[in-house]
Amino acid sequence: MKKMRFSIVLAIIFAFACQTQNKSDEKAEIASEPTVQPVQAVKSVPSQSQPNLAVENEPCNAEVCLQLRNHNPSNKSFEIYMVNNVSVAGFQCDLPGINITGSDGGLLKENGYQTSNSAARILSFSMQAKLISVGEGVLTTVYYSDPTTEVCMTEIIFAGIGGSKLENDMPECLKLN
Structure with missing residues (x-):
């Protein structure tokens, strides 16, 4: 006893x-953890001569700001660019209208994140609970098949420390043709 x-x-x-x-x-x-401070995001401004030209000086007032950019029609790929004012612990989004065949590179790969995808969803997190530091850069490059005229991000979820949901903006759709 x-x-x-x-x-x-x-x-x-x-x-x-x-x-x-x-x-x-x-x-x-x-x-x-730093407080949210507005930073300058990169805004895509298409033109006849340079369709993927990026212009700075658009304020990012959310915890995470996103942009779809640098479409490569021959590779059937584009980048998801991120400006994050707080550390990021995980990411998920849907890209309806295309068939995602994979994603690679960027901050997700640099930080050792486990990334998986279905035909319309990307999910990524660190098994070691490693955070993506405050900053900006290409989050990942997405590869697709079954092109449509444009791709838009929906059902976007970013997780912060302890699994808290981070506030993100809604990026503009990217023209694919």
Whole structure:
């Protein structure tokens, strides 16, 4: 009976110790997380001579701002560009109207994220809970088949520290033809 009581008390102490450690870790992560500051996003401005020209100076007032850009019709690919004002822990979006054949490169690959896709959805996260730091860059390059006239991002979800949902903008659709 004493051994059982001792085991229960030990289990309770261990459980409280783990919770206290997790709360301390969360507080340290939250304290080091920068506040949302508007940054300059890159805005695509198509023209006759340079259809994928990017122009700076559009403010990004969300936690995550996105842009579909750099369409390559011969490769059947385009980039998802991200400006993030807070650290990112995971990403998911739908791209209806195209058949996604894969995605590669960018910040997802640089940070060792596990990325998978179905015909219309991309899902990516880090098995090691690694965060994508505040900044900007190509999130990933998407490869597709079954082209349509344009592609739009829908059902966009970005996760932050502790799985919190981040606020994101809705990027403009990208013309594919």
